[in-house]
Amino acid sequence: MLRNALIAALLLVPAAGFAADSDCSTSANQMDANICTGQQFDRADAELNRRYAALRSRLDENGRRNLVAAERAWIAFRDLECNLRTGFNTATPDDNGSIAPMLLGECKIALTRQRIQDLTAQIKCPGGDLSCSP
Template sequence: MLRPAFLSAVLLAPVTSAWAGSCADAPNQMEATSCASEQFATADAELNRLYGVLRTKLDVPGQRNLVAAQRAWITFRDLECNLRTGYDPGDPAAGGTIASMLVGECRTELTRQRSRDLQAQIRCPGGDLSCTP
């Protein structure tokens, strides 16, 4: 059985593409999927950058909590996107050629939201109730 992280990497692996337009305007499904994959990679890189910034601002217990929260969030993100898109990791072909693009778009959306959440934590570290993000 494939692990979800491996399966995600396979499904969202970038296809070599010269497409530079909006994903919605891509001329075919392969280009749209590639575009969605590239957008997810960009959002994930920003999330990882913010995670690193926040981690340096936390004490050891805070870092442990952040690591645990991030791992739980990744599990949530992946399962939530499966739910939203009807994707079945047990039968990756069931969603057809559009499935990986839909999952990728969902993961991009949730990853961008998580980045906004981490930015708020950077501005207002845990415990500072006087801070408004």
């Protein structure tokens, strides 16, 4: 229940409250650190969406289908991988503690930044273009 309230709070706080590269470890308390990490993830996710749209615009119909399928699979991978890395208990999420949203957020940020790099390479050399080298 507390976790659900925290997630709702993260969704309601505007991202403009923190600098783009703010250090969440200097937050006054755990809730502020969770909010800060959530905002950093929102910025990374927005950049990922921009790169996704840029790549999608360069692909043919088959490429777009493949991209949609790959992105759906990647999101599932990211979430499960972060559960694994952080030890997040999906069976009883309320038992994860107040630091869980921050740990999950940090993991998702790291994997999202890597995915941004991957999509950026694909923008330069979309799938099927054998004449291109990244």
